[in-house]
Amino acid sequence: MFASLSDSLDKTFRNLRGVGKISEKNITDALKEIRLALLEADVEFTVAKTFIEHVKEKAMGTEVLKAVKPGEQIVKIFHDELAELLGGDQVPLNLEAPARILLCGLNGAGKTTTAAKLAGRLKREGRKPLLVACDLYRPAAIDQLATVGGQVGVPVYTPDTSESDVVKVAQDALSWASNQTHDVLIFDTAGRQEIDERLVQELQRLHSFLTPGETLLVADAATGQGAVSVARHFDEAVSISGIILTKLDSDARGGAALSMRAVTGKPIKYVGEGEKLDQLFEFHPDRMADRILGMGDVVGMVEQVAARIDEKDAMKSMERLASGKFDFYDFLDQMKMISKLGDMKGLMGLLPGFNKIKKQLPDAAFDPKRMKRTEAIVLSMTPDERRRPEIIKASRRRRIAAGSGVDIIEVNRLLKQFGEMRKMMRSPGKMQKMMGGLGGGM
Ligand code: GDP
Numbered sequence: 001m002f003a004s005l006s007d008s009l010d011k012t013f014r015n016l017r018g019v020g021k022i023s024e025k026n027i028t029d030a031l032k033e034i035r036l037a038l039l040e041a042d043v044e045f046t047v048a049k050t051f052i053e054h055v056k057e058k059a060m061g062t063e064v065l066k067a068v069k070p071g072e073q074i075v076k077i078f079h080d081e082l083a084e085l086l087g088g089d090q091v092p093l094n095l096e097a098p099a100r101i102l103l104c105g106l107n108g109a110g111k112t113t114t115a116a117k118l119a120g121r122l123k124r125e126g127r128k129p130l131l132v133a134c135d136l137y138r139p140a141a142i143d144q145l146a147t148v149g150g151q152v153g154v155p156v157y158t159p160d161t162s163e164s165d166v167v168k169v170a171q172d173a174l175s176w177a178s179n180q181t182h183d184v185l186i187f188d189t190a191g192r193q194e195i196d197e198r199l200v201q202e203l204q205r206l207h208s209f210l211t212p213g214e215t216l217l218v219a220d221a222a223t224g225q226g227a228v229s230v231a232r233h234f235d236e237a238v239s240i241s242g243i244i245l246t247k248l249d250s251d252a253r254g255g256a257a258l259s260m261r262a263v264t265g266k267p268i269k270y271v272g273e274g275e276k277l278d279q280l281f282e283f284h285p286d287r288m289a290d291r292i293l294g295m296g297d298v299v300g301m302v303e304q305v306a307a308r309i310d311e312k313d314a315m316k317s318m319e320r321l322a323s324g325k326f327d328f329y330d331f332l333d334q335m336k337m338i339s340k341l342g343d344m345k346g347l348m349g350l351l352p353g354f355n356k357i358k359k360q361l362p363d364a365a366f367d368p369k370r371m372k373r374t375e376a377i378v379l380s381m382t383p384d385e386r387r388r389p390e391i392i393k394a395s396r397r398r399r400i401a402a403g404s405g406v407d408i409i410e411v412n413r414l415l416k417q418f419g420e421m422r423k424m425m426r427s428p429g430k431m432q433k434m435m436g437g438l439g440g441g442m
Pocket of ligand 1: 106111113114130247272274
């Protein structure tokens with residue numbers, strides 16, 4: 001989402017870093033470029049202006065001009081101001097009992113998906129959420145919530161299709177839930193194409209009945225400044241407590257994410273970065289500033305990996321490798337783990353500097369189809385072949401290729417790769433080096 005902004009910033013800062021002694025003119029010129037880059041990224045005009053003024057004020061300080069590495073100082077000032085613009089510290093959810101979260105937003109913003117993502121997250125954190133369907137206009141929306149709720153293993157309270165009063169639905173849901181053990185209720189409300197009087201009134205009634213600890217607007221970051229104006233309107237209607245920005249994985253220009261906090265004064269609490277139900281992440285302003293500046297978000301990456309891979313599985317696999325065993329069963333386990341990581345490119349985008357090398361990487365390196373074919377080849381082997389791949393000679397290779405529906409060239413390639421991996425795994429020096437590199441003291 002911030003690719004072209006990151007590119008422009010990178011260029012400007014590289015120039016600044018290259019200058020041995022910095023003058024006020026250097027700074028003014030650089031800030032002009034940055035201001036343009038922000039506007040091109042669709043950041044609101046006044047937000048960009050004020051932001052640049054703040055950076056300028058700090059950057060013109062004598063300490064910067066006299067610093068040994070003035071360029072670095074300015075990058076730091078910019079980074080800290082950016083984190084401030086994005087909201088400063090991360091703002092956690094208010095889950096004080098009775099924990100009620102009201103989600104609102106326009107149709108298509110990702111409300112229902114986000115409701116399930118959030119419920120799934122809270123469940124992983126040890127809570128017992130209940131999803132409540134409060135969209136009485138579209139029966140399909142209720143079904144959709146039931147489906148995604150099922151996918152994250154969270155129960156969904158669905159109203160009677162004849163019910164037309166949303167407050168009554170909420171009342172029934174509360175009284176039903178009072179006999180259950182749920183400790184946080186998430187209400188998914190009806191959306192519209194655009195904000196209208198009826199939607200606002202209904203939302204206000206529901207809001208004053210529930211008095212939720214959190215009223216979160218789900219807004220589509222890809223709609224740019226539109227998302228910011230939607231946030232302003234919803235805030236006027238029901239006084240939102242925070243924002244969940246969805247579709248940060250899109251190619252849109254990212255200005256919404258940057259202006260949202262400054263314009264509405266409300267914190268972004270989570271961001272959606274993909275259609276998968278585990279792709280909702282806490283929003284950390286400082287980490288986002290790192291990302292925008294191409295410094296990566298390694299903490300975020302480790303968290304994402306940890307959420308998707310079972311640590312025990314990973315350790316088991318590592319132990320087998322360390323003991324010198326490595327067959328196609330291990331290979332398959334590893335592939336499964338990697339495929340659980342899902343969107344590899346998105347994940348690797350959190351590595352420092354990755355955006356710069358991204359263009360040079362072949363797409364095949366992240367191609368799930370290719371991984372599927374590899375898996376098919378391994379599955380077409382007999383158990384004995386998987387354990388002792390050295391027995392796979394020409395006729396067996398032909399059989400495996402036919403069984404998995406791939407060309408024999410691919411089978412040969414896989415066996416060759418596997419042979420090389422195995423050689424490496426069995427060489428104790430190399431293995432130790434690898435484990436050392438991973439920080440594992442085995
Ligand atoms: P609602 O009308 O607001 O309830 O929106 P939905 O939950 O039905 O979502 C609309 C579309 O946006 C669906 O296709 C979702 O899969 C998609 N979507 C939701 N969040 C994200 C996200 O963070 N990234 C991407 N790429 N798609 C998303």
